[in-house]
Structures are given as C-alpha cells and as structure tokens.
Amino acid sequence: xxxxxxxxxxxxxxxxxxxxxxxxxxxxxxxxxxxxxxxxxxxxxxxxxxxxxxxxxxxxxxxxxxxxxxxxxxxxxxxxxxxxxxxxxxxxxxxxxxxxxxxxxxxxxxxxxxxxxxxxxxxxxxxxxxxxxxxxxxxxxxxxxxxxxxxxxxxxxxxxxxxxxxxxxxxxxxxxxxxxxxxxxxxxxxxxxxxxxxxxxxxxxxxxxxxxxxxxxxxxxxxxxxxxxxxxxxxxxxxxxxxxx
Amino acid sequence: xxxxxxxxxxxxxxxxxxxxxxxxxxxxxxxxxxxxxxxxxxxxxxxxxxxxxxxxxxxxxxxxxxxxxxxxxxxxxxxxxxxxxxxxxxxxxxxxxxxxxxxxxxxxxxxxxxxxxxxxxxxxxxxxxxxxxxxxxxxxxxxxxxxxxxxxxxxxxxxxxxxxxxxxxxxxxxxxxxxxxxxxxxxxxxxxxxxxxxxxxxxxxxxxxxxxxxxxxxxxxxxxxxxxxxxxxxxxxxxxxxxxxxxxxxx
Numbered sequence: 001x002x003x004x005x006x007x008x009x010x011x012x013x014x015x016x017x018x019x020x021x022x023x024x025x026x027x028x029x030x031x032x033x034x035x036x037x038x039x040x041x042x043x044x045x046x047x048x049x050x051x052x053x054x055x056x057x058x059x060x061x062x063x064x065x066x067x068x069x070x071x072x073x074x075x076x077x078x079x080x081x082x083x084x085x086x087x088x089x090x091x092x093x094x095x096x097x098x099x100x101x102x103x104x105x106x107x108x109x110x111x112x113x114x115x116x117x118x119x120x121x122x123x124x125x126x127x128x129x130x131x132x133x134x135x136x137x138x139x140x141x142x143x144x145x146x147x148x149x150x151x152x153x154x155x156x157x158x159x160x161x162x163x164x165x166x167x168x169x170x171x172x173x174x175x176x177x178x179x180x181x182x183x184x185x186x187x188x189x190x191x192x193x194x195x196x197x198x199x200x201x202x203x204x205x206x207x208x209x210x211x212x213x214x215x216x217x218x219x220x221x222x223x224x225x226x227x228x229x230x231x232x233x234x235x236x237x238x239x240x241x242x243x244x245x
Numbered sequence: 246x247x248x249x250x251x252x253x254x255x256x257x258x259x260x261x262x263x264x265x266x267x268x269x270x271x272x273x274x275x276x277x278x279x280x281x282x283x284x285x286x287x288x289x290x291x292x293x294x295x296x297x298x299x300x301x302x303x304x305x306x307x308x309x310x311x312x313x314x315x316x317x318x319x320x321x322x323x324x325x326x327x328x329x330x331x332x333x334x335x336x337x338x339x340x341x342x343x344x345x346x347x348x349x350x351x352x353x354x355x356x357x358x359x360x361x362x363x364x365x366x367x368x369x370x371x372x373x374x375x376x377x378x379x380x381x382x383x384x385x386x387x388x389x390x391x392x393x394x395x396x397x398x399x400x401x402x403x404x405x406x407x408x409x410x411x412x413x414x415x416x417x418x419x420x421x422x423x424x425x426x427x428x429x430x431x432x433x434x435x436x437x438x439x440x441x442x443x444x445x446x447x448x449x450x451x452x453x454x455x456x457x458x459x460x461x462x463x464x465x466x467x468x469x470x471x472x473x474x475x476x477x478x479x480x481x482x483x484x485x486x487x488x489x490x491x492x493x494x495x496x
Contacts, residue, residue: 111332111333111334111337112330112331112332112333112334113334113335113336113337115291115294115296115330115334116328116330116334116335116336116396118295118296118323119294119296119323119326119327119328120324120347120348120351120352120400121320121321121323121324121351121352122351
C-alpha cells in the first residue's frame with residue numbers, strides 16, 4: 001500500500017513537472033533517439049515475424065473450420081492494428097528501454113548521484129523523468145505507427161507468397177474489416193504504453209536498494225510492473241475504443 | 246552561528262539514531278565528525294544538506310529553519326552548500342571537466358567560455374588538469390575524490406560538507422586530500438564539516454572534533470582537548486582500544 005501511495009504522489013509530481021516549462025529539448029531529443037531510432041530494428045524484426053505467424057495460423061485454422069481462408073487478410077489486419085502492433089512494440093520497448101532506465105536511475109540512486117543532483121538544487125524528477133516521459137510518449141506513438149505499417153506490409157507479402165492473395169486482394173479484404181481510425185487508435189495505444197514505461201522504470205530506480213542485487217531487483221520489478229500495466233491498459237483502451245467502432 | 250542542529254531526532258526503524266542532539270557551527274569553522282560506523286555521522290551531514298528530514302527538531306542554516314521554508318527558498322539556501330559524497334557521486338556519463346561544468350551550466354548564467362575558465366581553475370587547484378577529457382571510471386580513487394571536491398566547490402559554496410574524504414586512500418594521498426581541503430578552505434573562506442575516522446586527518450582538519458555515538462553528539466574540542474577528554478568512549482575510540490564501553494554497546 002505504501003508503494004501505491006508513493007507511486008501516486010510521484011505520478012502527480014511527474015505530471016505537474018511535465019506541464020511546467022521550460023523543457024530540456026536536447027535531453028528529450030537524445031532520449032527520443034534512444035527510445036525510437038535505436039529500438040526500431042528489434043521492433044520491426046519482431047513484428048514482422050508476428051505478422052507471418054498471424055497469417056499462417058489464421059489461414060490454417062480458417063481452412064480447418066470453414067474450408068476457406070478468404071477472410072484471412074481482414075482478420076489479420078484487424079488483429080495487427082487493434083492488438084499486435086502496439087502491444088508487441090510496447091512490450092519490446094519495456095524490455096529494452098524500461099530495463100535500461102530502471103538500471104540507470106537505480107545505479108544513480110545507489111551511487112548517490114541523485115543526492116548530488118538534489119544538492120545542486122536540481123529536481124531529479126524534472127531532470128530525469130520528464131525528458132524520458134516525453135520522449136517515450138513520442139517514441140511510443142512513432143514506433144506503434146511504423147510497427148503497424150510494417151506488420152501489415154509483411155502480412156500482405158506473406159499472403160501473396162504463401163496464400164496467393166495479390167496485394168490488391170489483400171487490401172480489399174483488409175478494408176472490409178479495418179479503416180484509418182484503427183491506425184489512429186493503435187498510435188494512441190502506443191503513446192499511452194510509452195508513457196507508462198519511464199514512469200514505472202524511474203519509480204523503481206528511485207526506490208532502488210544499494211548493491212548489485214538492488215539494481216537487479218529494481219530492473220526486474222520495473223519490467224514486470226510495466227508489462228502488467230501495459231496489458232491492463234490495453235484492456236481499458238480496447239474497451240473505450242470499442243464504443244467508437 | 247552559521248549552522249545548527251536544535252533538538253534533532255531521527256531514526257530509521259530500530260529506534261532513534263540521533264536523540265535530541267544539538268550542535269552549533271560558527272562561520273569559517275571546521276568541524277570534524279568522528280565515531281563508530283553506522284551510528285549517524287553521515288546522517289548529520291545529510292541533515293545539514295537537506296537530504297534527510299528529521300523526525301523532530303530544527304536544522305538551522307544562516308538563522309533560518311530549513312524545513313520551515315518553501316521549496317524554492319530551501320533550494321536557494323542549499324545552493325550555498327557543496328558536498329563531497331562518500332562514494333563521490335560523480336556523474337559517470339560526463340567527463341571530468343563536464344562534472345565540474347555541470348553545476349555551473351545548470352545554476353549560473355555564465356557563458357560557456359567563462360564556465361570553461363572556471364573548470365580550468367578548479368582542475369588546476371585539485372591537480373586534475375591533465376584528466377579533463379577522461380571519464381570518472383578512467384581515473385584513480387584519489388583523483389575521483391579530488392574531482393568530487395572540485396565539483397562540490399564549483400558554485401563557490403560558503404559551507405562545504407565532506408563525507409569521508411580520505412576513505413580507502415593510501416596515507417600519502419589522504420594527506421594530500423586533507424592539505425587540499427585546508428588550502429581550499431582558506432582560499433574560499435568556507436565553513437566545513439567533515440566526516441572521518443582517520444584520526445591523523447581529523448586532528449589536521451578540525452577546529453573542533455565532535456564524536457557521534459549512542460545517539461549523542463559529544464563535542465570533544467581541538468586535538469589537545471580531544472586527547473585529554475574524560476569520556477571513556479572518546480578515549481577508547483581515538484586510541485582504538487578493543488575493550489571498553491564502545492565494544493560493549495556495539496555488541
């Protein structure tokens with residue numbers, strides 16, 4: 001309960017500082033480069049395989065049940081845009097960026113660098129959390145957008161190569177199930193999941209106990225809690241968005 | 246009186262570590278805190294630095310109760326202090342030069358040229374001019390201490406807190422660090438509070454020695470007064486005797 005209360009106070013402080021200029025634009029840009037550009041290869045690699053598996057599995061089961069896989073492009077696009085693209089990107093971002101942030105802030109905590117910032121009259125939340133928070137929101141948005149588009153492209157490619165659907169047929173099938181609004185919702189999910197990662201990771205970093213074990217525990221906890229929060233938020237957002245379809 | 250603890254009590258779960266302690270530090274004075282490990286020397290420094298809040302009592306800095314002030318006023322007051330941390334707390338992603346430049350960039354309106362001049366001055370003062378572009382993990386423990394001191398002094402603080410400045414250093418490097426602290430104190434006319442258990446350095450640095458033990462602060466005075474102090478705990482500690490009241494209370 002204490003942790004929840006502490007997190008609530010920390011969350012409110014972080015939000016207050018986020019809406020209080022001036023901003024450290026240089027830090028935000030360097031964090032954005034770390035969050036988005038450096039995460040892009042691993043995310044694209046993983047979502048591409050997710051697209052292949054989605055197409056192959058959908059086709060296999062549709063053929064088994066209804067002896068026809070004509071609806072595969074539509075179902076695959078639906079699954080990709082509404083769930084896979086944003087969630088896989090966010091979970092990969094958690095393991096890459098979230099773990100890194102918790103370890104970075106945690107080791108700053110145990111080596112008294114956070115205290116040194118305070119002694120210099122620098123608010124650690126403003127200095128460390130706000131640039132990462134803003135960068136992860138923008139990064140989550142961009143990565144979700146790119147991941148969804150690449151995922152759809154891979155799905156289209158696999159459909160053509162293994163199922164024989166032309167790109168035109170795939171797009172026509174896809175349009176029957178999804179539209180531009182789904183891509184918008186996917187990017188909103190991406191930005192929201194992106195916001196969760198630095199908030200949770202830095203929180204565990206600040207609470208880090210001394211020693212290598214303490215940093216390890218902070219990192220593990222931040223990845224677990226961020227992942228659970230993303231899954232729960234995915235449910236909440238999906239429920240909210242379902243009212244707009 | 247520039248700094249004071251008034252009836253300060255603080256604890257971390259297992260009862261109070263400090264019980265209603267009082268201490269007054271005059272402007273320009275050098276106080277050295279000694280005492281068995283884990284009994285609150287660093288806590289006293291962190292109370293003065295505003296990094297810990299007491300459970301009771303007041304922290305007075307320049308006549309003002311630190312925790313009765315608004316956050317901005319606290320920050321302004323704390324900017325008059327510099328601190329060397331026990332583990333140096335150097336920013337490991339910044340070079341030696343940038344570690345000193347960091348507070349100047351964040352808290353002054355100096356131009357980059359003026360900042361680099363100041364960085365050069367402090368690096369010369371602590372003998373690290375040759376290491377300007379290295380990172381903290383590329384320099385020795387003694388050099389890291391000197392860098393920590395330089396960064397603590399970057400904003401020309403009136404009060405400097407040194408947490409175990411000679412810990413883990415060989416006797417010659419320890420002596421050099423203590424000489425450096427004395428030189429910088431004279432140069433900047435600052436008030437200093439240091440923590441050390443190296444009695445030779447304590448005698449070298451202190452105008453007054455204060456022992457932190459059993460939740461109390463025992464002001465033992467200068468070297469001569471400390472050596473002649475009647476309290477058996479002080480006597481046992483400074484002579485490093487294995488038997489005595491400290492051994493009993495610690496076990």
